[in-house]
Amino acid sequence: MKNQSITEAMLQFIEESPTAFHAAANVEALLLENGFEKLENLAEGALVPGGSYYTMQNGSAVLAVKIPENPAKGFRIATMALHTIRRQTWHR
Numbered sequence: 001m002k003n004q005s006i007t008e009a010m011l012q013f014i015e016e017s018p019t020a021f022h023a024a025a026n027v028e029a030l031l032l033e034n035g036f037e038k039l040e041n042l043a044e045g046a047l048v049p050g051g052s053y054y055t056m057q058n059g060s061a062v063l064a065v066k067i068p069e070n071p072a073k074g075f076r077i078a079t080m081a082l083h084t085i086r087r088q089t090w091h092r
Contacts, residue, residue: 038056
């Protein structure tokens with residue numbers, strides 16, 4: 001994905017993600033590739049400063065967090081949500 005434009009990468013992601021389950025699996029692969037650690041429940045483990053974590057729900061939703069190195073200095077929260085619907089053409 002490094003040599004692709006953002007638009008090309010997004011179009012490829014959409015093509016490879018015909019359902020929410022595919023999209024979640026593809027996001028999970030990207031997170032793992034970028035050093036995120038999977039937790040079954042983000043509340044169950046100790047989240048350490050500088051850590052990157054994610055959890056999945058029902059195989060179709062992903063929540064990822066990056067803990068700042070120094071949370072006492074303050075930090076920002078960024079969220080992103082996606083909803084995918086793949087339009088199908090039905091032939092009789």
